[in-house]
Amino acid sequence: MAPAGLVPRVRRPTGAGRAIPVLRGMYRWASGNFPAILLLVIALTVIGVFLQGQGHDQGLTLMGLQLRNALVLGAIYALVAIGYTMVYGIIELINFAHGDVFTASGFYAILIATLFGLNGLAAGGPGGLVLALLILFPVVMLMSGLTGMIIERVAYRRLRSSPRLAPLITAIGVSFFLEGFMLTRAGPDNVPTGRSAWITTHAFTFGGVSVSWKDIFVVAVALGLMFALGAFIRGTRLGKAMRSTAQDRDAALLCGININRTISVTFFIGSALAAAAAIVYTINLEFIQWNLGYRLGIIAFTAAVLGGIGNIVGAGLGGFLIGAIYVFGGQLVGGEWSEALIFAVLVIILTFRPVGLLGVEVTTRA
């Protein structure tokens, strides 16, 4: 059996629907999951009222504010989680270096921004900002994608037929190498990205919840890239190759698929998405630190497991869920418990549904 997310589930829309597939897809999703959405809204309202009872004068506003925070945080987790899940889906390796690729991308972004003077450009106005983003995203994603490919080529390819433990240890080794490299190059402290002037304007206020364009930008980038990835995997030859490699590598090889290239592309895409996450992170939080990706990677990995490892839709969903657990858990129980709660939820999910929320049983190779 193949991990579900790499197998097409939804038939391509036809006719008018093809023109606006995203909206159509959203509508279909919303109508299909109406009870779930209703339940979520009710749950949020109940929590809001509960908070009000706890001595917060504006419980509902606080609720909305935390929902916003959860979405922003979840978007970043989701983008990183997809990288974990794609690699696992295709070669069943937990790529522990992925979180550090995220960090490295943050440093690439600083490098590129300095090299092209993007900070000044972006502060100049909307046109400059768009131009800066159009330079920053492709260049950094390319650099990061290549980093991912090189890591795979150097550290994992030779070990592809080794026992499962060998590449796992190598992955941890690569992680340590990257962290050590960034520590010596960038120092132990937070490195400011100087991106405070990039997106500053306030977008709208809804019921006391103020939402900035920065928040919208983070979530929009994540959702946009996820839809683009879905379209790529469903609609292109390479995507088809990835799906078939995930299903059965040997059979795919027999059918003439270039396995090495397919796996390289998987690493490229996963790393490029981590780079996108790092860029939105550095715009949103304005700093990067050598070991930031370690913890963020572990949490994103948890998101991938929660959604069902190997399942791309699951990783996206898991990312947003983990963001919500982090924020709402922190609000209701106390911030010191946020990370503990994430792992508690993980343990519960794995106990009662070992394959994760959207996962399907993966047969272990002999």
Add this chain to the structure above:
Amino acid sequence: MYKPKAGALSVAGIASLAVLSACGTTGGGGPTSGGGGALGSCRGTITVATDLPLTGGDATDGPFPAYGAQLAVTQANDHHTLGGCRLKYVSKDDSSVAQNGHDPAQGAANITALAADSSVIGVVGPFNSSVALTEIPIASQNHLPLISPANTNPGLTQPGTNPAIDTNALYKGVHSYFRVIATDTDQAEILAYVATKELSATKAFLFDDQQTYGKGLRLLFQKFYTQDGGTVVGSPASLPSSTKTFSTQLGEASTDGAKLVFFGGTTGNGCGLVRGQMAAAGLTVPFLGGDGCEDTKFLTDAGANANGAEATSAPDVTKLASAATFYSDYAAAYSNLTAPYNDGKKEPYTAYGYDAMNILIKAIKAALINNHAKVPADIMTFRDDVITQLHSVSYDGAIGHTTFDTNGDTTNTGFTLYQVQSGAWATKETLAVDTSGNVSVKS
């Protein structure tokens, strides 16, 4: 000018430099000068020591107060402060390779060795509160005076101020521990005064970094802030040092109408990040922190949002008029050391080490005079005499006027309030708290 004896400085290394005590100086008058007229007939050598972290990660901290203390000994010998008696200086390093810096176990071993030496009359140190926790019981049982230049944790002397420390259990013998630096209790009282009286913040949201220092300071601030009429909104956020996003807690602070955000902790654990993320959460209220926040890392982490943030820290000793002579003496005495150790102003605790040693010497002198210029035959009697003298000592030194209260804490409780202006920390004012807890602005 300072001229070391031939070969005296040939041995490299901080610790070996610090044990030198026979160097002569021909200039500069130390505050302990005044001759030893009453002690002209005194005979013998009395050992004083420092126990400070000198190597590893603490190599930029501990050596400074050690050099300061050594200078005090050198000056006392030059000016015959103890008349015919001489002082011998011993330097101990409480760093270990295993900890790459201060190590409570190493500190305990050092104090045990010093306490067993019947010529040692008192010790300046330790630097870290965690080391003090293991050293105080040993010093207390052996009646060995211990004067810290840098311990700020109130739990070391004030029962009930730190939930992690059983203060009374530390003193198994006599109360031989003193400190020349103000405690976090004093700092918290001053912070609460700033919050309620100067910033007029009626509601505050509190953060801490879960660490002994940060959480301790937050709990003390919370206590004094509510005493002063302030209200704490929401539940205080006690977050691990790995936390990078504070949007959840800042969101709570903004909807609850906080008029102030307080952070108890260090910049390494998020102080600057909290300040930096306040704007995005819609919080335009003042930000207040303790001495863990007042550094350049705060400015980097908070970025463009740093401006306006306020934090208290120990007074800038380098700018005190009373410390001017000390710093020039230090520069003259240690001009042959490598940077940064040749400049006492590179570390705020240098002058505290100097004053702590001078206070110890002053107490020794008073004890000798009381004993008719004779070194008591029994070291325990001598140590007890010095402890008695320390409790009533009154000393004007580089860091100002020092006396000790019954807990052994200094009554020199000034803290300076700093504010970020145009991207740099600027001095706003200096405040002090008196023994009954009243805060006043000194300058």
